[in-house]
Amino acid sequence: MNEFALGFSVAALMKGVAITLVVTVGSSLVAIFLGLIVGLIRISPRWPLRWLAVIYIEFFRGTSLLVQLYLWFFVLPIFGIILSPWTVAILGVGMNVSGYGAELVRAAIQAVDRGQYEASIALNFPRIAMLRRIVLPQAIRSMLPAWGNLLIDLLKGTSLIFFITITELTTASKLAADATGNYLLFFAVALFGYYFIARALITPFVRWLERRFSRGFVREVLV
């Protein structure tokens, strides 16, 4: 094996890992933020708002992620809007996933026990305070496992940003494999790389949130 090619490939691969990490974290934040907002609008008492949320969800969930990325990257410039590949990657992947996330948020909010809403009305909570203080803390707890799945899926989806010129982990592995001829090694590295990011980053983060939001739901030892 050509040592120069190998050294060069490993350096490129590390950069690919870093890029995948940055895009994953960035678009996860976008997905969580927009998913919460759109999910809340989806259950608004005002129907025009609800409709807007439905349209948003239908578009981002119902069409292909790759086509959406192409749309932002190649079609928007036709209308004079030019976005950097990074912006498209983070916002594009994030918005796509937020369409799924919004439905998780809606389902979790609607699954909160009716008695909780009735108690909130009896205590005269305004709607916003009821959502923020009573409903959301319980809904977030129950939606977290599904969010864990979604974010792991997002991580794997980031390989599509290759098509908008970004050399992320999958692309870097492919280039390294092509350059060195060692396909077994570099695709094994890529496979393990994704698994490692999911297992070392996303799962512990979601577990930590689950623990934080589980106070009172699990019988703790009395002190």
Add this chain to the structure above:
Amino acid sequence: MNDQTVRLERITKNYGTVDMPDNLNLDVAAKEKATSEPMVRFENVAKRYGTLTVLDKLNLDIARNEKVSIIGPSGSGKTTVLRMLMTLERINEGVIWVDGEPLTHMQKNGQMVTASDRHLRRVRGKIGMVFQHFNLFPHMTALQNCMEAPVSVLGLSKQEAEARAAELLDMVGLGDKKSHFPIQLSGGQKQRVAIARALAMRPKVMLFDEVTSALDPELVGEVLNVIRKLGAEHNLTMLMVTHQMGFAKEFSDRVCFFYGGKIAEQGPPDQLFSDPQNERTRQFLSAVLEAG
């Protein structure tokens, strides 16, 4: 004394006592106008679900400080009365008045129109409710459960709300459970927290919706004792749906028997329980006392 009364006497037994401090500050609201105007008035109220009429032309006045028990078979509409008053159900006809002003409606340009959210929230603040299934907030401790609404609804400071909540938890005998989560409490303790939580909003009217029905029999007494204490020491108007006939007899000023969406019979408990005039009431009471 006829047979029924004898059986009732037996049911009205002494429940153990719970240690509770005195001198609570609950009566601020009640000290004002002691007018003859009813605290709650249902005026020709009807409630329907599709074609099913749950309540039909209900007229019911509840005086200030009066304790009224509502009894009746399931499906008779008794819980719906409380839920309408708490604005958990919309009414289809009529007007509900609370403390001299309409709850379900408001005056606009000299006409009665359906209440706005703002109006609803203002009048609803005079009412508190305790539920059959407690509905405590599971992610908050007993103390936080009682503090949350005073802070986010009434705008009390954390310190004020905590003092108020602590005082009320002491009153219901749970001073040592303040930092417990609902899951760590027994049914009776949960229901007492729920009572404290409702009282923390300083309501003038308290609604109790089958508050002992989900409890183990030996825990019923501790909850009823708290209600007894409230009734004896504070000027609260109380409306309760109950299956505890003994308690209804001993505690209420008036008992209403609901049947088929109407008040079939009402009167002072002594009269209604010992000498019911309505055939339905007789049947219901004998069935309940048979089982009890």
